[in-house]
Amino acid sequence: MCRIFGYFNASVTPHAMRTVAALQRHGGPDATGGSRGPSWGLGNNRLAVVGLDGGQQPYGRGGPVQVVFNGEIYNHGELRRRLQALGHVVPDACDGSVLPALYLEYGEEFTEHLDGMYALAVVDTRGAVPRLLLATDHLGMKPLYLRWDAAGRSLWFASELPALLGFGGVGARVRESALDAFLSTRTPFGARTVYEDVEVLEPGTTWVCELGGAPRVRRRGTQGPAGAGEPRAAAGDGGAAARRVRQALRREVGRLLTADVPVAVVTSGGLDSSLVTALAAEHGPQHAFTLAYRGVWPFDERHFAREVAERAGAVHHVVEVDPAAFPALLEETVWHLGQPNADPIALSTYALFRAVREAGFTVALTGDGADEVFGGYERMRLAAERAAAGDDWAPAYLDALSAAPAALRARLYTDAYRAHTAAHPALPEAAREDLLHGAGTVLERITRFELDHRLPAYHLRRVDHLSMASAVEARLPFCQRSVLALARPLSDGERIRGGQVKRTLYAAAAGLLPERVLARPKQPFTLPVRAMLRPGTVLWEYARDLLAPARTAAAGRLDGRAVDALFAAQAERPGDGTALALWALLVHEVWDEQFRARLREAAAGARPLAVAA
Known part of the structure; x- marks a missing residue:
């Protein structure tokens, strides 16, 4: 398990690479490794879990194929034996050490042989120009954030968003619709992040690019070595x-x-x-x-x-x-x-x-x-029951996904922001x-x-x-x-x-x-936010300070008076929905304070939306 980062067809200083490594060293405190070539670089922070005496990354350093890897390959023993029988040398017992040989044997399809969770990057220098391959596991258990500059055909990537921002020039613009996406689905969905120029590589995705070229992106199936051949019960045979x-x-x-x-x-x-x-x-x-x-x-x-x-x-x-x-x-x-x-x-x-x-x-x-x-969520049960009764199930289900239901969002937004969100749906269209x-x-x-x-x-x-x-x-x-x-x-x-x-x-x-x-009745493993977000608690006072009307209204997206009305409602009649909406607004304000302050000057020339007092 590690953190990985790198760049392709770009110019990055050693200082910037050290900065990115430092920003995610908490996830890989046991070692830091890297490799550089003309216009490309790979790096990792290692958390030693398997094969403690080996596992130095990039794997294959000095060879034509080098790999950095975050995750765990549970079938690495089987893969190692297979690859060795085919004549490959796997240097140690670390799970990721099989990856260069696996790529050499199977090419871009090598991920089909992996059983585990992973985000990885491969640099292949065997051709006339280097090639970069990025890949994620079938569910996205190991995220990978990237910035692709289409004009310069350049890429930067990292396991964590704050680390990616360490490259500089990344995350310069916050997506205007990000607040609505957050309140609608509690976090950005699909490949989107809060930043216009940063995406997440989606689950089961292989991303390939030759130096100076355009990327090819392929979504793979969810089945793999562990799912193939599994016996399945006949429909209705619950036992x-x-x-x-x-x-x-x-x-x-x-x-x-x-x-x-x-x-x-x-x-x-x-x-x-x-x-x-x-x-x-x-x-x-x-x-x-x-x-x-x-x-x-x-x-x-x-x-x-x-x-x-x-x-x-x-x-x-x-x-x-x-x-x-x-x-x-x-x-x-x-x-x-x-x-x-x-x-x-x-x-x-x-x-x-x-x-x-x-x-x-x-x-x-x-x-x-x-x-x-x-099928464990109450919203799933209610939607199925409404659909069986012939009722419209979708509005209530979508509201259950949100941190603030549609009607509340309409009250919280300024007229200008409400108009903006109408043209930018929170959910990706295909989903x-x-x-x-x-x-x-x-x-x-x-x-x-x-x-x-x-x-x-x-x-x-x-x-x-x-x-x-x-x-x-x-x-x-x-x-x-x-x-x-x-x-x-x-x-x-x-x-x-x-x-x-x-x-x-x-x-x-x-x-x-x-x-x-x-x-026992099902209940979520969560913070009892309705009880904890009430007058007299530390959390309440903290939220009141950060969500003061003038502050929340400053960007022109939220009506400060509507946010203040949420506090009044929660103080008088505490409710789960009101508490969650306030919690979400508090989280967004904390994020804004931590990450957007560095963008204030860059955005100073941008005219804000109409501001509500």
Whole structure:
């Protein structure tokens, strides 16, 4: 697991490369490596997890093919044996060390042989001009940010947004529609970021360019070596589907526990992480980490998590965060994310992984991804029920995705900004079209949308950035191809029926978890923001200061009086929706303060939209 960065067909000083490396060294504190050629450069920060004595990057340094890699290749042992049988030399036991030989053997198709999570860059100097290849895994578990200058045919890339900005001249313009996209979907979706000139390489994408040429971009399929040949239950055979899901998860958890460093599990007390904990315990004693908040708050799950840990025979660690630390914690969290993400769980995620690292663990297994593919969200259930009744399901579903529903956004925006957003939809057009009018039932379309679009943008980037902020590799059993190959074809009834969500996964967990955990109502692992964002709390005072009317109205997008009215409503009648909207506006303001101050002078000549007092 590492952080990677580089440039192609550009001129970058060694100082700039060191700056970028320093900006993401928290994710790779064990070594820094690099290689340069005429008009190109590769760099990495290493977090040593497998093959601790080897793994120096770039892999293949000095040869015609050099690779930098962020992630984990779980089938590297099998690949190493195959490549050695074909006559290739793989220098050590590090998983990424197979990559140059794999590329030499299979060319641009080499990613089809990888089973794992990754973002990687290959420089191939065998031809008349160098060639760069970038690639991401099937779900985008390892993000890669890039700036492509079409006029100069130049590229800069990095694993994290703040690091990419370290190249200079990157992120010079914030996307005018970014605030609306953020409030509509809680973070930018698809390839977009908050910056006009920065994109994210989408999941399952291969990007290839020869020096001085234009890139070729190819989206690959989601199936791969682990998904090929997996037995699938017949439609409607719920019991067989559950058994096969349990077998696949058991196999994946066992594989993902393998590392040359200490491994822990994250246990919230809900179904998904509890099932991972129970399956991990079959391989020996585990350490399970749970986050809680000092004081008495709603949604405290520590007693459920403790019950799961005790049944599994795991050592239970409760990480308790003091709400008085939230302002400083929020600023750190927003910086590591590099762009706004409205999920209050982000603070919990950052604090939890920091504690995991402080306790001496470098790898942690989590339950992320289960809700998307097995049908775990209440909004999915409600949309399916509305559609079955012949009602219009889309407006309520889209509002449930947002940090501020459409009607509230209309009240918050100035007239000028409201007109601007009408011409710039928050969702990428292809994603929205498939969600609303694509093939399959409503629940099938929603599942596809949640898994292929929302999960990478909203969850996986957050998990990656906030785990690696503390040099912890998060591993995700539910995101493995063998599990997805079984879960994607499930029928609607195997996901949701009779008001019960995640029916197949609950059946797969039967007998492995305490009955109280299986029978409890579903609740999110999150910050109880409605209770914490109220008059008299540290978070309330912090938000009031940063979201003062004159300040929020200054850019001409928000009506400061409407924002102030949100505070009045929350003080008088606390509600989840109001609290989340205020939280989102606070996150955006913290991001604005941290990242846009450097752009103020550059943008001074731009005339702001009409300002509301």
